[in-house]
């Protein structure tokens with residue numbers, strides 16, 4: 001039997017519409033949430049993401065502030081910009097696009113962002129809030145992934161969840177979100193022994209490793225919810241012009257024959273990242289005003 005395909009693109013559109021509606025309500029009270037996005041360097045994928053973030057911010061009725069800096073920007077210059085944005089009352093959310101060029105310590109930049117404006121949810125204060133179950137800003141990709149899981153399996157209490165990947169951006173916060181919902185959570189990674197066997201016991205399987213199609217169909221428990229966070233560009237043998245295609249960390253065609261529900265790539269978790277960024281910016285704007 002073929003799995004339910006979870007339509008992240010449609011879900012993200014719905015979330016953006018709900019954010020826009022809330023933003024209209026704030027506008028009536030003279031409030032315009034603002035999001036500042038900082039891009040350092042010319043990474044082609046990052047340029048696309050930043051452009052999409054700005055466009056969707058404006059579409060939702062919020063103010064967008066873009067800062068594009070050359071790859072030669074020093075850490076001190078970037079820190080100075082972050083401090084300026086922290087102090088700018090028109091800015092409710094600050095996001096520094098990752099990855100940063102070599103030579104800039106990303107963690108130092110993240111820690112410089114005021115926690116109440118940290119719409120990426122990467123600041124240690126927000127990481128701690130998530131870990132301790134306090135309200136705070138939650139990283140966008142795992143937040144979006146958890147909404148997609150909720151849409152097909154609203155109650156995960158007592159279920160086995162396996163998260164492959166232990167990054168601060170996806171794997172660890174994803175595990176926290178599942179734990180908060182009382183799933184039994186395993187974080188697997190490159191040193192995990194018998195990874196396929198570990199995955200086979202998962203009712204909820206989240207793949208966030210960055211290795212194209214690593215998770216095979218026979219790693220999946222029949223009926224499991226499979227969430228693919230990977231975005232990998234691979235050569236497209238069908239294209240004559242050397243163009244690439246996007247694949248996830250899961251071998252989709254095999255997995256969809258076994259899973260109960262699965263997110264595709266593209267069109268699954270990816271679009272949720274920016275929709276959740278808008279939701280976080282709205283949340284930050286309200287919280288800063290005590291609303």
Ligand SMILES: Nc1nc2c(c(=O)[nH]1)N[C@@H](CN(C=O)c1ccc(C(=O)N[C@@H](CCC(=O)O)C(=O)O)cc1)CN2
Pocket residue numbers: 049095096097098099120140141231246265266267268269270271272273274
């Ligand atoms: N500061 C941050 N940097 C990065 C983050 C982040 O959350 N905060 N995440 C990623 C990139 N990212 C947003 O920044 C992002 C990735 C993917 C998508 C998306 O919509 N993907 C589409 C496919 C797009 C394509 O064709 O390339 C999909 O999966 O359908 C949006 C945002 C790293 N950096």
